[in-house]
Amino acid sequence: MISVAIVGANGYSGEELCAILARHPSARVVAVTSRQHAGKKIGDVLPRMAGRGAFSDLPFSEPSLPGLLASGAEYFFLALPHGLASEFAGPLFEAGRRVVDLSADFRLRDAATYREFYGEAHGAEHLLSLAVYGLPEVHREAIRQARLVASAGCYPTSILLPLVPLLRAGLIEAGDISVSSASGVSGAGRKAETSLLYGECNESLRAYGLPKHRHLTEIEQELSLAADRPVVISFVPHLSPMTRGIHTTIFTRPSPGTDPDAVLPALEEAYAQEPFVRVSKNLPDTKNVSGTNFCDISVRYDSRAKRLILLSAVDNLVKGAAGQAVQNFHLMAGLDEAAGLL
Amino acid sequence: MISVAIVGANGYSGEELCAILARHPSARVVAVTSRQHAGKKIGDVLPRMAGRGAFSDLPFSEPSLPGLLASGAEYFFLALPHGLASEFAGPLFEAGRRVVDLSADFRLRDAATYREFYGEAHGAEHLLSLAVYGLPEVHREAIRQARLVASAGCYPTSILLPLVPLLRAGLIEAGDISVSSASGVSGAGRKAETSLLYGECNESLRAYGLPKHRHLTEIEQELSLAADRPVVISFVPHLSPMTRGIHTTIFTRPSPGTDPDAVLPALEEAYAQEPFVRVSKNLPDTKNVSGTNFCDISVRYDSRAKRLILLSAVDNLVKGAAGQAVQNFHLMAGLDEAAGLL
Amino acid sequence: MISVAIVGANGYSGEELCAILARHPSARVVAVTSRQHAGKKIGDVLPRMAGRGAFSDLPFSEPSLPGLLASGAEYFFLALPHGLASEFAGPLFEAGRRVVDLSADFRLRDAATYREFYGEAHGAEHLLSLAVYGLPEVHREAIRQARLVASAGCYPTSILLPLVPLLRAGLIEAGDISVSSASGVSGAGRKAETSLLYGECNESLRAYGLPKHRHLTEIEQELSLAADRPVVISFVPHLSPMTRGIHTTIFTRPSPGTDPDAVLPALEEAYAQEPFVRVSKNLPDTKNVSGTNFCDISVRYDSRAKRLILLSAVDNLVKGAAGQAVQNFHLMAGLDEAAGLL
């Protein structure tokens, strides 16, 4: 059993990490932190996690570095707000521990871009070049070698998985990509904000964060890598009245000379060996991936307008957060990539 | 008081017509039809409509033409499935009655297009040229003169209202328009289909009807009129877990030479006198239009990708169906356009 | 036109008051207050209320007494948290204005009970005996004469309307009443609390506030009046994943000698002339009263266990708050009781 710690375990992603790791066949959670709940047992703070033996009785501790180092954990999952994650990642990294960060702190290679989009200087710039972008389907080998993995976010995962293989193969026009995504409300975190109340989100569909959503940066960074040229996209995120799930619809065009009917087979081939990507003729539906680590992908060709429409669905808390983090952990630790995730 | 009839009153649009007309200051419902519920009182079939005096006691009748003509109604609202509406509209029209049709049967000017998208011949082709497309903000004067109005549908309303003034003014590129819309489940009607069950729609977001949705035809017809050239768009409708509401997000580009900052003022000016269009800097939210006849519109410019993003929201059952039909009726009958709708 | 003011207009009840009064045939809103939004226009703060002419442009003012008195309003709707309402009600009352209070501050006749359940002394004890409990179906004549009406709350309305006529007629056992109610989340107000987030309320059903919910006091006060003896009940409120609506299920027993089949007719007779109570054999459903001022009531007899089961449904924001307040206002002002509420 490998000892792991969850730093920031009472947000939605942290709780989902608890749910996955509590029953993990080869990981044992030795520490969970929460400033707010320090001293209380997991099972008392998160009633969903009660009744799971020793795990439920584990007390939350203050998120202090000495305490974390003393916990004996080899791997640290950071489920902290951006900005705070880098405060922990640096010292843990330097102490030789392995880190899977679920925040945006280490997803960008460029500190200037971080500053532009996040409005503050990065807390640990020197680590940016060491961190690996944690999307296993794209960077599997690098993740295997990494000691600091910046687990890919929910919107990016749903956007990158359909696009990356097509950009790599030159099948679509990198200069003409528009993305409309809709997320369940858990994507905004467990924050006491009026705009996230049930009464404000139910029977409500709305766009937000326009025109310059923070996730754009990591999306375009990875798309540009895949296309081997700078890619700029339009991205409109929406909030949909559901707890979990992200659905993404992408408008693009086939490259000149590309047979539109070759796109689905190209995606099927790209993901034939992937345990968590399901390419299908059927249109994705968030409910089919809810509670799972799958990303469902499909495509349609609009022959009238000569556009390709790519569609995908993930559970924002699993493949978009906790499940992906555990998948990254598996790669780093040499475990079966799908252990406990199917 | 003007006597009106609702033909097909037990679907969602028909019930919403009942709700609006039951308290209308200058219309009196003299007949409601429902094949399934003939003989029963409105208030017993639709419990929401009970307790509203004489209206609640009105019995449903069979939808027969002689019965409708004998009812004394001057105006007929047809809330029937497409194909069936034209069977009633023709004889009513020929008998000198005025018709507001909520179906798609008379929205197209071209019978061949109808056949292509609906898979069958049109039932009353000769009326197509007499019918007026019932979107008051676009065809107000024609509606005033019309005896047969094809009330605009829900997706089209949410797409046309942001686009038409911009196409008319040449502010956007008509050749580059992609639309992603999400609708509440009532948009699919009160049909006993497994895919519309609560358990299938809750916590579910999914696209459907790709790539050639029937509503495309009327949308493109009206966009082409506005642009004065053929316009072809891409349109992806989604089902969102809510009962009411349509949210539309449109990706397009400003025309060469257009100042992106001129778009919001252009929309504000176009709709300054309209009682039911609210242009604002705030992003639209379906919950703000739910139960109302408003269409909310906003716009953002994505300067990085040089795209305009237009956003709108309507209640699919009100401005997208029953409210719009009543607004059309007001125009035809010379009534205050907003009577009972604010 | 009667001039009215809404004090505390940006909570859910206050917003619903705005929606009703903005289109009221004989009331004109001359002042709306909100500490948080003072200086901003209603239509900017509450986007749902935009586009409604002069009403939308009315600015929120600070809730100061001099300002309210200077507004020219004759009637004041107080949609404030309990405790705060009594600070305004007293001076307004003493200045000769008429007050409809939507809070719990004046619902109890006994200041000691207030202290026991609300944990603090009452702010205007001397007014308790002057206030009338604002449930029109029970206290219509007193409300007509009143200058201070404590509009009945949502749970109480749904519980009292089925029970009061039966207790008055001695048809049920006052000593054996258990009530299970479920409310939509808007009942908890527009408060930035984690427990009210979409992610915490969706797919969640839970009881709360046990065993001594504050609303018990006013319920038992009114039941005791109806039964002419002290009545003590058990009451379990639940939160259900919906925005609006309260459903109440009451377990009781017929009095010795009562024919269980006489209960439905007794309810029908009691409410035959009431504009907003619908007694029916059909089981109530919150969606049928949503957005309306109706209370739906039905009853079943469980002959095996010899229990009566009473069921009711109201919209917590309309008949349970704003609609009821306006109905009370109509009585106080000698207006048509149903004006603008049907």
Next chain:
Amino acid sequence: MISVAIVGANGYSGEELCAILARHPSARVVAVTSRQHAGKKIGDVLPRMAGRGAFSDLPFSEPSLPGLLASGAEYFFLALPHGLASEFAGPLFEAGRRVVDLSADFRLRDAATYREFYGEAHGAEHLLSLAVYGLPEVHREAIRQARLVASAGCYPTSILLPLVPLLRAGLIEAGDISVSSASGVSGAGRKAETSLLYGECNESLRAYGLPKHRHLTEIEQELSLAADRPVVISFVPHLSPMTRGIHTTIFTRPSPGTDPDAVLPALEEAYAQEPFVRVSKNLPDTKNVSGTNFCDISVRYDSRAKRLILLSAVDNLVKGAAGQAVQNFHLMAGLDEAAGLL
């Protein structure tokens, strides 16, 4: 690996069985049946079940007895409508196979009661005395020996688990029990009925099936066994706008002489060794048990009315159906009771 078959795998309970058994550590699904989908692969019919290796490629077969016997399965899970289950259970039983039936067909010991509540004669009366009521916490030893287990239903599980230990210990008055339960819509099955549409269930809370719900029979049978005297209760089921979950609120009274404070400890002791019952001071919430096999239980004493209020929550598809069935299977097969269920 033990070979099992799922008969009727495309309803909600059947799909949940697929989800649990697809990753079961010691069971292998060798046959799944569906009249409607025979010949198609599981992963194509139930997109949620795609991507799970060989399991996803298993084709649905017609539910024929010879086919089932030839499949090699030792255990058969019947997820069929009542009435149909007994047609399969008999022959399978007589052929020496072991059966876990999720329908109501074998839950009653008395064929006359079945006829009274289900309106038709029982199809295999001779088996009633051989079947064991499949609630492990109550009948564990009998289930271990059984060859035909009638897995307990969702409402009964949520009602029996709080009550049985208290009735056995004589702590409550068996003659005064009223139950109000609310279920998610999946409890009604995947049936194409108008009343189960999203538009009919969202923002809706309603009672149904009054006053004589079919589940009453099995509930009272088991309560009477626990109390060792006939127990008659009142039971009001409600439909709540959520997909999964049952919440139950029970009104009863402590027996004369019972210390109300002894009730929670009595429940804690009764379930101290149970893997799937969590007794707590915290009020149950369906979202905490959603997707799990747990039943959460709590209690409050209403000292004013001298009533005990018992509360519980289960996931109707897991502990109320598929999870419970698998738990029963574990007991019958001598497996770890919690395998794959935590």
